[in-house]
Amino acid sequence: MLSQHDLKLQAAEAALSLIEPMLTAEAVIGVGTGSTADLFIDGLARFRGRFRGAVASSERSAKRLSDLGITVLDLNQVESMPVYVDGADEINASLHMIKGGGGALTREKIVASVAQKFVCIADESKLVQILGKFPLPIEVLPIARQAVARVALSLGGMPKLREGFVTDNGNQILDVSGLSITDALTLEKQLNSVPGVVTNGLFAIRPADVALLATQHGIRRL
Numbered sequence: 001m002l003s004q005h006d007l008k009l010q011a012a013e014a015a016l017s018l019i020e021p022m023l024t025a026e027a028v029i030g031v032g033t034g035s036t037a038d039l040f041i042d043g044l045a046r047f048r049g050r051f052r053g054a055v056a057s058s059e060r061s062a063k064r065l066s067d068l069g070i071t072v073l074d075l076n077q078v079e080s081m082p083v084y085v086d087g088a089d090e091i092n093a094s095l096h097m098i099k100g101g102g103g104a105l106t107r108e109k110i111v112a113s114v115a116q117k118f119v120c121i122a123d124e125s126k127l128v129q130i131l132g133k134f135p136l137p138i139e140v141l142p143i144a145r146q147a148v149a150r151v152a153l154s155l156g157g158m159p160k161l162r163e164g165f166v167t168d169n170g171n172q173i174l175d176v177s178g179l180s181i182t183d184a185l186t187l188e189k190q191l192n193s194v195p196g197v198v199t200n201g202l203f204a205i206r207p208a209d210v211a212l213l214a215t216q217h218g219i220r221r222l
């Protein structure tokens with residue numbers, strides 16, 4: 001029986017096999033945040049020198065990349081990226097996701113938006129029919145915390161401030177539980193239109209292109 005760590009490693013290795021042909025001297029790889037992304041970063045170090053560098057979606061991933069000798073580029077230095085690889089907290093069959101369990105949702109969304117392909121890596125437990133069991137993170141400007149919380153309540157959610165947590169952008173996170181998200185695209189747009197919301201953790205406007213989900217019997221590709 002494979003542990004969750006083994007499954008995450010399996011997904012990370014599957015992504016490395018998928019992206020290996022994209023590693024050229026000019027290629028910049030977009031790299032996500034979280035325990036599965038960490039395993040991807042560790043494996044990416046094997047290919048150091050075969051690609052230009054990486055753009056990270058968090059300070060944490062940037063440090064891990066540079067500690068392993070991978071060049072970390074600022075997104076402003078990069079025009080295009082063949083691929084962005086990241087984990088998810090939940091993913092559905094439409095490849096819509098909830099992300100931001102690690103608090104890096106805004107930079108994740110920005111880096112993913114520049115990449116040609118978004119590869120989601122996760123263990124199969126992240127696959128759900130309906131998004132929303134995992135509390136939806138919303139990054140908010142501190143001044144807007146209560147105002148955004150009231151909007152979340154009006155939508156049927158239960159917002160909770162992520163205590164003692166500050167994002168890489170200096171903002172706060174509300175984790176909203178109790179939402180049954182049947183139309184992720186509409187909710188993503190609706191929440192992003194609330195003043196003070198930096199972004200929310202729904203990835204439906206820009207879903208994944210491929211999901212590599214590790215199971216006890218190998219990789220399931222969606």
Ligand SMILES: O=C(CO)[C@H](O)[C@H](O)COP(=O)(O)O
Pocket residue numbers: 032033034035036037086087088089098099100101102103104105108
């Ligand atoms: O969105 C994220 C971080 O903001 C992560 O991708 C998500 O939380 C999954 O993390 P893990 O790979 O540790 O399960």
